[in-house]
Amino acid sequence: MKPGNPFVRMGHATLEGISRLGTATRFLLQILWRSGTSWRRFHLIVREIYSSGVLSLIIIVVSGLFVGMVLGLQGYQTLRTYGSAESLGVLVALSLVRELGPVVAALLFASRAGSAITAEVGLMKTTEQLQAMEMMAVDPMARIIAPRFWGGVISMPLLAAIFSMTGIYGGYMIGVRLLGVDDGAFWSQMQSAVDLRDDVVNGIIKSVVFGFVITLIALFEGYDAVPTAEGISRATTRTVVTSSLAILALDFVLTAFMFKGA
């Protein structure tokens, strides 16, 4: 049997994929198992919240503002045709809180923080820092991997909430201040249409799931990278591509479960 045979290649790719999935699952279980130490030494997690959360703040705020302003402009053009420009607040708030907030914030988080995590962990592996830690009886899972994981999981919902809030404020500036939608109608219609449990809480659940998945993918790709310069670059690319696809696919699945009745 020649190795170039398409069936051989297909079978090899399938087995490879399943094996990586299994390794990633064991990796996740190991993280959860060893996170006790990192929670006891909380400053490790605080440091990671700084590098993945605080440093992503600027891009999240600026993108949120612009997404909200575009929603305000576009929504106003369409709603005015039906004489219901006062519903602009509903449109902006619902689309941000339900979909755009968690999803766009997660995509930005994957490319801003996820790629950084992969490159950092990959370089640590390439320069054999992880092995060196093991030699010194320091568990790299507890010292390096788990704090980054929890830092990402904590930062993501906060970033998504900030994104939604600045977006709504951007829509408010365009709609009310620039285009002259009534101030009271903007907020009151928004409040009567947006439900705390169905919309806001579901959006937060989405962003927690995304934070979990992005950080896990980024850490695994870095930990599993081929220890060369090229290997790190490939791992970083794979992190961004895989986590973006995972975000969009998971978003569809979560939305189908959350909003099936309404």
Place this chain on the structure above:
Amino acid sequence: MDRTLLDFWVGVFVAIGLAALFTLALKVSNADSFDQGKTYTVKASFNNIGGLKVRSPIKSAGVVVGRVSDIRFDNQTFEAVVDFRLSDKYQFPKDTSASIMTSGLLGEQYVALDAGGDSHNLKNGDTIRITQSAVVLENLISQFLYNKAADSPSQGNAGNAPNSGNAPAAGVKP
């Protein structure tokens, strides 16, 4: 980086994030005041509930006083049985009437309560006797066309026809 400065920035970040979450919860959404407060449940049967849904608002004089908590179909009477969950802050007389209305021309449907004059108030588990179903636009139009058709051949004695024909369809309450 200095540890205190790092802690400070993370603190600022978490504070902004939590503030955004609270704003979303309090200013953007309707944190339902009826879920926390005490409520009582009354029920009413309707021939036709139109587009009424669970969690639709119940208004009296335009003020939201409760929400629809359940909608069932009664197999004996072939009517829809609707449960109203009303806030304890609002008490209504026993002969209050409930009607299903539409907010605006194409808006959502809600239940309007018109208070009666009875000295006893509705209690938990009571039934509202006087109800009025949702207006079905097709029925209204066909009734109107039917009356028009009935009027047109004899113009002379058409004086009382619109009254007798329209009253049940539009269902105007005194």
